[in-house]
Amino acid sequence: MDIPTLAATVTTFLVPALPYLTKAGEKGSEIIGEKLGKGVWEVAKAIWQRLGSNPEVEPVAREVAAAPDDQDAQAALRYQLKKLLAADDSLAAALAQLVETAGPPAGYRAEVHGEGAVAQGPGAVAAGKGGSAVSGDVHGGVRIGTTENIETQVKRES
Numbered sequence: 001m002d003i004p005t006l007a008a009t010v011t012t013f014l015v016p017a018l019p020y021l022t023k024a025g026e027k028g029s030e031i032i033g034e035k036l037g038k039g040v041w042e043v044a045k046a047i048w049q050r051l052g053s054n055p056e057v058e059p060v061a062r063e064v065a066a067a068p069d070d071q072d073a074q075a076a077l078r079y080q081l082k083k084l085l086a087a088d089d090s091l092a093a094a095l096a097q098l099v100e101t102a103g104p105p106a107g108y109r110a111e112v113h114g115e116g117a118v119a120q121g122p123g124a125v126a127a128g129k130g131g132s133a134v135s136g137d138v139h140g141g142v143r144i145g146t147t148e149n150i151e152t153q154v155k156r157e158s
Contacts, residue, residue, distance in 0.1 A: 001096045007081035009099045010047055011074060017044035018065035021052065043102040047095060056080050 001009070014021070021044060051057045060080050064073045085092040 001100065003082055003085050003092060006085055006092060006096050006099070007078045010051075010081055010095055011078045013040060013044050013047055013099065013102075014051075014061065014077070015064060015068050015074060017041060017048070018061055019068060021045065021048045022062050022065040039102060043098065046098055050091060050094065051081075051084075054084060056084060 017040065052061070057077070057080050060073070060077045064070070064077050067073050085095065
């Protein structure tokens, strides 16, 4: 797994758990953290055990914990992780193995800035502004933008 993808994946696991992970030792933080889902919580804890004491990552992670929906804070965390992982091959390999074994984090999250489209999950289809996304067979006239094709048959390739 390349470093930018690994940093993004690690960030995805950490963000929902950081408010609980950064309060280590506070009564009930683990019980609250488990509400995230056992798989996500266990992976996030394992990642945090490797990263939490790092002087470059810890302060940025605390900022994300204070504002988990702040995209700028998340970007700062990703950036710090990319620098750290690029400098430490063994840490990168260990985290890559951890997240690959765990599989993708539960749920999907997407952001669209401006015009565009998002498709997520198995078999998902999306088209951007002015586009058409078709799943299945289409029979009859098809209009795409200002172009019209009459008596067109479009079949999905298997």
